[in-house]
Amino acid sequence: MAQFKLNFVSDVKDRDYEVVEFSGDLDQDNMPESRKQILDFVEQHPVHTVIFDLSKVTFINSEGIGFLLDIHKEMQSRKKKVIIAGARRHVEEVLGVIGLSEIIQCVENVSEAITQIKKHV
Amino acid sequence: MVATIVIATIAYVSPSIVADAYQSSIAPIASLALWACAILILKITIDRPLKAVFYQMKALLTGHQYKKIFTTRIDEVGVLAHFFNEVTKNMEKISVDVAEGQRLSKEVSIASDIQRRILPKELPHIPGLSIYGKTRPASEVGGDSFDVIPAPNNNTLIYVGDVTGHGLPAALIMVMVNTTLRTYSEVYANGYDIVLNTNRIIKSRIEPRRFMTLVLLRWNNQEQRLYYTGAGHEHIMLYRKKEGVCDVRKTGGIALGMVPDISKIIREELIPTETGDMVVLYSDGIIEAKNMQGEMFGLNRLKQAIEQYGRTSTVDELFTHISTDFAVFVGEQIQEDDITLLVIQRV
Numbered sequence: 001m002a003q004f005k006l007n008f009v010s011d012v013k014d015r016d017y018e019v020v021e022f023s024g025d026l027d028q029d030n031m032p033e034s035r036k037q038i039l040d041f042v043e044q045h046p047v048h049t050v051i052f053d054l055s056k057v058t059f060i061n062s063e064g065i066g067f068l069l070d071i072h073k074e075m076q077s078r079k080k081k082v083i084i085a086g087a088r089r090h091v092e093e094v095l096g097v098i099g100l101s102e103i104i105q106c107v108e109n110v111s112e113a114i115t116q117i118k119k120h121v
Numbered sequence: 122m123v124a125t126i127v128i129a130t131i132a133y134v135s136p137s138i139v140a141d142a143y144q145s146s147i148a149p150i151a152s153l154a155l156w157a158c159a160i161l162i163l164k165i166t167i168d169r170p171l172k173a174v175f176y177q178m179k180a181l182l183t184g185h186q187y188k189k190i191f192t193t194r195i196d197e198v199g200v201l202a203h204f205f206n207e208v209t210k211n212m213e214k215i216s217v218d219v220a221e222g223q224r225l226s227k228e229v230s231i232a233s234d235i236q237r238r239i240l241p242k243e244l245p246h247i248p249g250l251s252i253y254g255k256t257r258p259a260s261e262v263g264g265d266s267f268d269v270i271p272a273p274n275n276n277t278l279i280y281v282g283d284v285t286g287h288g289l290p291a292a293l294i295m296v297m298v299n300t301t302l303r304t305y306s307e308v309y310a311n312g313y314d315i316v317l318n319t320n321r322i323i324k325s326r327i328e329p330r331r332f333m334t335l336v337l338l339r340w341n342n343q344e345q346r347l348y349y350t351g352a353g354h355e356h357i358m359l360y361r362k363k364e365g366v367c368d369v370r371k372t373g374g375i376a377l378g379m380v381p382d383i384s385k386i387i388r389e390e391l392i393p394t395e396t397g398d399m400v401v402l403y404s405d406g407i408i409e410a411k412n413m414q415g416e417m418f419g420l421n422r423l424k425q426a427i428e429q430y431g432r433t434s435t436v437d438e439l440f441t442h443i444s445t446d447f448a449v450f451v452g453e454q455i456q457e458d459d460i461t462l463l464v465i466q467r468v
Contacts, residue, residue, distance in 0.1 A: 029285060029286065029330040029331075030330070061405075061409070062283075062285045062332075062334070062405070063285060063286065065285075065332075066285050066286075066330035066331060066332065067330060069329065069330055069332065069379060070328075070329045070330035073329045074329075097334075097353060097354075097355065097371070098332075098334060098353040098375070098376050099352075099353040099373075099374055099375025099376055099379065099386065100375075100379070102375045102386045103375065103379065103380055
């Protein structure tokens with residue numbers, strides 16, 4: 001049972017994207033504090049795409065998917081894009097089964113995400 | 122405080138005053154006056170306030186209306202008054218909590234009744250199939266559900282669904298989806314349209330972070346064919362009797378309630394089956410259930426159980442075998458998620 005944590009990567013000096021690192025167990029859908037932190041961060045950094053780096057996420061279940069889904073909807077309403085990067089095998093499987101990967105682009109790692117972003121800029 | 126000083130003064134002074142004034146005629150009068158003052162002061166400073174406190178205490182103990190005692194005193198009487206106020210404040214809070222708890226408990230019990238009525242008690246007889254299944258919610262009401270729905274055009278719909286979370290909010294969504302599926306089963310003759318429209322209806326009515334995974338089977342007795350439409354649910358276990366092996370099939374699609382239009386994400390597909398083959402549907406509560414050592418039951422154990430008992434079992438026998446294996450595995454560990462298992466055989 002690893003504590004869920006967020007880390008807002010502060011040295012991305014690029015106007016096209018920002019990176020939010022998730023770590024630990026993503027197994028709750030009701031985390032108002034974390035939700036607020038992410039949305040405030042997006043407010044303060046008006047880029048078009050936010051990369052969710054899930055490489056340090058050790059566990060995810062349907063509640064965790066619910067949390068991501070909620071944030072994604074908020075991002076969509078702000079006309080922003082989300083790319084999920086670096087999901088480990090178990091996490092990738094759950095994203096695939098429930099179908100979140102059908103609506104959010106998932107890539108192998110953060111570099112791949114950046115490549116995709118630059119292609120469409 | 123005042124009373125104490127007065128009494129102390131009198132006690133100290135009295136003997137000498139009495140002795141001195143013994144010869145004087147004013148002694149008895151003065152003495153009497155002093156005593157009268159003392160008694161009056163005692164009455165005002167101790168007796169009356171105490172009576173006020175005892176009055177409220179008596180009211181509380183005899184079940185009558187009582188009032189908070191207002192006092193600025195910090196002496197013994199003050200302590201008594203404050204103690205009374207404190208105790209009654211806590212009592213009031215506890216009794217509100219208890220009443221709230223009772224009200225919620227009653228609501229949950231009503232919801233549990235409703236849910237039991239909706240989830241099938243007796244499975245209908247379906248020509249061409251033999252079906253056995255159960256759902257066990259983790260608490261009084263759950264998010265897991267299954268149903269067998271006879272429909273027009275020789276169709277029978279069978280589904281297993283799992284709403285995120287459990288308890289009352291999940292149960293309400295489950296009821297909404299069940300009703301919508303049943304309604305659309307009378308309108309559309311295929312799983313794709315039923316699931317597509319059910320999703321469209323419920324998407325707008327549930328919280329953004331909630332969704333429901335679902336797998337819908339459609340058995341057509343005239344064609345003698347079994348189809349499935351996946352909506353983000355667990356795999357389908359297909360036991361092929363002739364070969365004695367269990368196929369694990371991904372169901373695909375996307376869970377209900379995530380996006381309004383899933384027309385390009387879901388599909389209805391055929392599962393090739395022969396007489397005697399079995400299909401096992403389940404919710405993730407079974408796969409993710411842990412034992413005392415923290416191990417998960419997992420997909421492999423389920424597959425093994427099906428392969429071990431599938432050849433010689435009827436649907437209820439296979440259900441019992443799997444349930445027993447499951448119960449033995451989890452042992453005393455408390456289950457936090459709803460559990461659903463449904464066994465279907467083509468006869």
